Amino acid sequence: MAERFELLADLLEIEGAESYRVLAYRRAAARIRETPTAVAEMALEGKARALPGVGRTIEEKIVQIVQDGEIKALRDRRDRIPSDLIAFLRVPGLGPKTVRRIWQELGITTVEGLRQAAAEQRLRVLTGLGPKTEENVLKALSVEQAPPAPQRTLLGKALPAVRQLVAELQDDAHVDRISEAGSVRRRKETTRDVDLIATARDPAGLTARFVAHEAVAEVAAHGPTKATVVWQNGLRFDLRVVPPESYGNLLQHFTGSKDHNLALREAAVREGLSVSEYGIVVVETNEVITAESEEDVYRRLGYELIPPELRENLGELEAARRGELPRLVDVDALRGDLHMHSTWSTDADHSLEEMARAAQARGYDYVAVTDHSHYLREDRFRAQAEEIAALNERLTPFRILQGIEVNIGLDGSVDAPDEDLAACDWVIASLHRAFDSSPNERILAAMEHPHVHCIGHPTARKIGRREGADLDLEPLIAKALETRTFLEINSQPDRLDLRDVHARAAREAGLQLAISSDSHRVSELANVEYGVAQARRAWLGAGDVLNTRPWREVEALLGSGEKR
């Protein structure tokens, strides 16, 4: 649905529609994408317009999608406008106005036609287009045909990279203060480019130093206060520099998100204030208020400080206005890890003892070792139990819980004997195959199992590689509450499953979640940082996270009787 509205926005833009109408469709698309409940059902009941950015017209168009399979306005325009024009928009530097002129004035309607026109220097006959534009078109279209479109970068790769670059530039003589910003600072699961901001006495000197970094493969833009580079490893970095007194304004501006800032500024305009990265201007008096910290920016605009992870215009501004933001969970609050593997699973690198000692060194009180069921057949299950018992005697008061990760079969059954499951402290059931075959029903059945405590990586997605199961979260959350089963936020950088909006829906329903590393080696225990980030984006406080509790309390939550 969101994709259709985005396509409609693109086509309207090429047609030359008024920009705010286009913006309205884009906002609606974003809202639909971030709404965890079924928007189609809401629209049929006439309730979709309760969503911010969805009004009467867009609600009607949602109903058209449900009832007719397509939006009439979209079908009409698809007939009129050549489909390749959408691809033109993806060429850097070509926007809707230029694409429209290339189409209407030069009669070009295909990607190949565009490439040829650029090669034959026919684009420059249009005023405003010149040799450089033709060069950009040729470059974009030849690149596009070789490797696939540039992938978004996982947080697990972008965050360490930006931290290292910040540390490097921190020591540079030009730099006053420097920080990560943008979607990495908001800890989004993937990023398109990595943003940095800095203050400096000599901004031009700093951007020059930035584009001259040894790892830079390409300089995409370079001005005195702003530069964009592409590194040899494919990462795109953006640096923006302002004077020291505006550090708070700049950090706030460049952390985003765009939607958050848009809403923040619209609200400010209504109060006679104009907000930019340089400061807050009182329109009436032209007084400029600069802020050295983000907290000052938010306070001056009437909000409490909003943690970066919440800045998506999904209710945080209203909550901050009322002083009702949640106190978000942080990594230090975790008392244990409820999903990890040892060399009892052949896809893992470290022994039970190595994993346990590493967890203890992180300050945990307990871990559940949850090796895969197919590696613990027959007497291997008992042998592992003996090893755990022996280790527990030596490591006390640290505790290794005996766990297992079982597969959810096609019929919703799990693949380990009941007597083994009954002997476990903690049982995770996960989908590992056939994600398209009734995933909802299979998970619901697994939750009904008397010995299953948690559903691991519920959708089984792999970011950038596999969509994962198309789950209907509402009944799953309801069943989880009913059966005292928990859901996991899996911290592997390419899983982060449940994702933010789903985890938020679970929290709002009153369900606690486990933040687990799913480590297969010692180094991966630290991945819980990414799971915690996802939890923070989902508005979770420490109380919403199962493994912030001592094991004794977790155990009590598993219910009396059959789930024990």
Add this chain to the structure above:
DNA sequence: GCCGTTTTCGGCCCGACTGTTTTCAGTCG
């Protein structure tokens, strides 16, 4: 197209960089 502690009409965030042009429109974030 959406929305309302100035409005049911008339607004709608703000600034940097590029490529082109002689002062700016378009694009981008």
